Amino acid sequence: MFRFALSNLLNRKARSTLALLGLTVAIAGMVGLFSIVEGLDRITEESFSRIPGILVMQTGAPIPLFSRLPAEWGEDLKKVEGVKIVCPEIWVRVNVLEGKMILNPPRFLLGVDVELWNALSHALYRDDLVEGRFLNNDDIGTRNVVLSESIQREMKLKLGESFSLNGEDATLVGVYETGSILIDVTIIMDIGSVREQARFDPTAVSAYYVEAVDDDLNEEVIEDIRDVFRGRKGDRWVPTSSVLSIEENPLETMIEGLDRWLKSASSASPPQLSEEPKSSSEPLDVSPAEDKIVTEDDLEIEERLQVDESIPIDVQTADTWGEKFGDFMSELDFIMFILTSIGMTIAALGVVNTMLMSVSERIIEIGILKANGWSKKHVLSLISYESGILGFGGGCLGCLFGWIATLIVNVSFPDRVELYASPQLLCFSLFFSIVLGLLAGLYPAIWAMRMMPMDAIRRG
C-alpha cells in the first residue's frame, strides 16, 4: 500500500512537488519563527546562569543601565549577614566607538571596582578571558579596558592598542568571550574612570553585585537585604526620568512621598503599614459599603504587596531575572503561534487542493480499485498514505531548510541574533507536518471513499 501510494505521488511530479513546496515553506517558516524564541530562551538561560550572585537594582529598572542607587547603600549591603562581597557597578551606554555611532548591536561600558571584582569567587568577564589579562590594581584610575572578542573582531584591535571610546582614548588590555550575545556587548573599565568620563553622579551607582558567602544562601541573603531596606526612602524607576530621579531635591521628594502616603491612608483602602496588625481572632473591619468580602488572606497578600512596594530596591538572583525574561518569551511565543498558524492554514489548503485534484484526476482508478474489491477503508488508507507522505516529506524538507537557515543567520550575524532550532522543535515540526498532511488529505479521501465504483468509472 505504501509503495503504491508513493508511486502515485511520484507519477504526478508537478502536483506533488507543489504540495511539498507549500508544506516545506510553511514548516521552514515555523522552524524559523520558533527558533527565534528558542534562541532567546537559550541566550537568556546561558547568560543568566553565568551570574551566580545577587543583583541589586533600583525598583522597576529593567536593566542596570537604567538603575540608580545611592553610593552609600553599598556599606549597608556589606553589613547584611551572609554577604561576602558587594561590588558597585556603573553602567553607561557606548555611543561612539572609533568615531562611529553605535546603534545595533548596542555596546555598554561597565565600571567596576577592580579590587573587589578580582576578589569575587566567580567573576563574569574575568573568568572568561581568552587573551591578555583582566583589570588589576594597576589599572585603577586608568582608561585600560577589557572587551569581548566580537567587539575586538569588529574593531580589528590588538592588545595594547588605543582606540576612541565615547570620544576619549582607551587602551585594550584583555579580551573575554562568554558566547552570549547578551553579555558580549560589554566593555569593562575601572569604576572611577567611567564615573569621570561619563560625569556620573559621584553619590550614585547603577547597581550592586553581591556575592554571598555561599551561593546556596542566596535566597536567605535576599530576604535579609529586603528587610534592611524595607521602609527606606527611594524612588521607583520610571521611564524617561530615570537619570533625573537621583538629582531631585531630597526635601521635595520627601514632601511628595508624605503627600502620597497621606492620600493613600485617607482612602478606603486595606489597612496600611502604620496600623497595628489585627490579631486573627478579631473581626475584620470591612466597610459596609463594600460588597466584596475581604478575607484575612486577602489582607495579608495586600499588606505584603504594600510592604514590598516600600522597598526601594529590586534584589534578585540572575535566575529570577531570567524568569522575568521568560515571561516576555511566552508573549513572543503567542505572536509566533499566530504567524505560524497563518502559514499552516495556507499550507493545509495547498495540500487539500493537491489531494482533491489528485483524487478527481484518478476517479477511474478509484473505480477500478473498488471494482477489484477495495473497501472504503482501503481507499481512505491509500489517499491518507499519500497525504501523509506529503506531510512527512514537507516536514523533513521544512525542518532541514529551516534548520540550515538558522545556521546561516547565526553565521551571518553572530553579534546580533542567535537562533536555535532544538531537536524537540524539529521533531514537533515534523510531527505537526505529518498530522497537517493527514488532516488535509482527509476530505478528499472521504470524498473518494464514498464514490460508487460504477459512478467513478462512468465519470472517468
Added chain:
Amino acid sequence: MNENHHDNSTNEEQQFLAVRDLEKIHMRGETQVPALRGLSCAFEKGSFNFVLGPSGSGKSTLLYLLGALDDPSAGEVCFQGQSLDSLTEPQRDHYRREQVGFIFQSFNLLKTLNAVDNVLVPFLPQGISADLRQRAVDLLKQVGLEHRLEHHPHHLSGGEQQRVAIARALLKKPELVLADEPTGELDSESGAEVFRYLRQLHEEQQTTVIVVTHDERYLEKADRLLHLADGRLLREDVHNG
C-alpha cells in the same frame, strides 16, 4: 400464479446467477434515462455467455449490476441464491475481490504500477505473499507476457494490456468473469488472442464467463447468447457455430 412464481423462485435459487425484473434508471440532471426495463434471465455455472445488442441496449449496465458495481433501481441479482442487495458493504467488497473478475474495454490498468503489480491490485491492501506474487507471474507467463513483467501500462500494446487485465481477473480464481467489450480497442489479431486465453482459462477453471459485445466474430458453437434491446431481453439462444 402463486405456484408458478414459487417454481420460478426455486429454479432461480438453484441457478448460479439469476436476474429478476431488473431495472436501472440513470439520472441525467433531472431527466430519468432508463437503461434496463424489467430484465430477467439466468446464467448456468461454467457457461460461456455473450450479451449482444446495439449501443444503449443496457448491456454494460447489466454487467455492472451483475458485478455489484452499481445498485439496481428495482429487481434483484442473485448469486448462488443470495441477493446482492442483501449483502453488507464488506460482503460486497469480498464478492468483488474474491468471486468476480472484471475485464474492461479500456483495460483499466493502473499506470503507476508494473504488469505484475497490476495483476496483484485486488490483494494490495492485504499485503502480497511470495506465493501470490509467483501466481501473478505465472498467470502473466500463461498469457504470453513473460518478457513484460516489469513493464508499466504505457509500455504495453493494447493487446498486452488486455492480457494483463485478464490475468488480474483470473488471479483470484473467480467463479464469474465479467468482460465489457474486451476487444473493443483491439485489432482483430489481438482480439482473437484475448478470446483464446479467455476460453482456455474458462476450460481449465470452469469459470462462468459473461462477455458484453456487439462484435460477433468471436462467437463459438454452444456459446449462450442473450440479445438485448432497449433495456429488455429480446431473446436468448445458443450459438450453432
